Amino acid sequence: MALAILCLLLGAVYLLLVSPVLDLYSQREATLADRRMLAPRLSAAAAVLPELRARLAELQASATTRNIALDGASAQVRSNWTVVQNSPEGPKVGSAGAYQDELVKEHGHWLFRYRKIDRFIAP
Numbered sequence: 001m002a003l004a005i006l007c008l009l010l011g012a013v014y015l016l017l018v019s020p021v022l023d024l025y026s027q028r029e030a031t032l033a034d035r036r037m038l039a040p041r042l043s044a045a046a047a048v049l050p051e052l053r054a055r056l057a058e059l060q061a062s063a064t065t066r067n068i069a070l071d072g073a074s075a076q077v078r079s080n081w082t083v084v085q086n087s088p089e090g091p092k093v094g095s096a097g098a099y100q101d102e103l104v105k106e107h108g109h110w111l112f113r114y115r116k117i118d119r120f121i122a123p
Helices: 002-058
Strands: 059-071 074-085 092-106 109-118
Touching: 002 059
Parallel strands: none
Antiparallel strands: 059 074, 074 092, 092 109
């Protein structure tokens, strides 16, 4: 009988103390494995970041609004946009297009309800 109580007591100690600690170590090991997997990817991203920043510094974007139609608390807006990038031959248009926006006024602020982006400049 004493042996049964001792076994029951040891089982309870294992369930209450040892098992949660083992789960904690298991979760910690999984976190460390995830970090080991991500470290090379983060290093690769950090290596190309200066080049991307330099390219971004060369880009200039502009948008021109062609038409705004107000109707109370809503508006239809049409705009053209261009992105110009410096090159050895001089500035070049990288991309251009048009926006067609629907806006609504809520609580005193204009918010986008819908935006359509077209890769062609609208007339």
